Amino acid sequence: MAKKVVASLQKKEGKNFAKVIRAVRSEKTDAYTFREEIVTLDQVQDTLKKN
Structure with missing residues (x-):
């Protein structure tokens, strides 16, 4: 499924988007x-800053 998302981001209309992957620690298992x-590209920094 990830390949499909990445492939769609490479189209002309998809160049204004970015895929952000964050590691989040679980409170129950500590994993x-x-x-x-x-x-969108202008929201990347805001997305990375939020907890």
């Missing part, structure tokens, strides 16, 4: 999970 978000 890390990864959250993926697709945001």
Whole structure:
């Protein structure tokens, strides 16, 4: 599925988007999970700053 998302981001209309992957620690198990978000380029810094 990730390949499909990345391939769609390479189209002309998809160049204004970025895929942000963050590691989030679980409170129950102390294990890390990864959250993926697709945001516009001007929202990337705001997305990375939020907890």
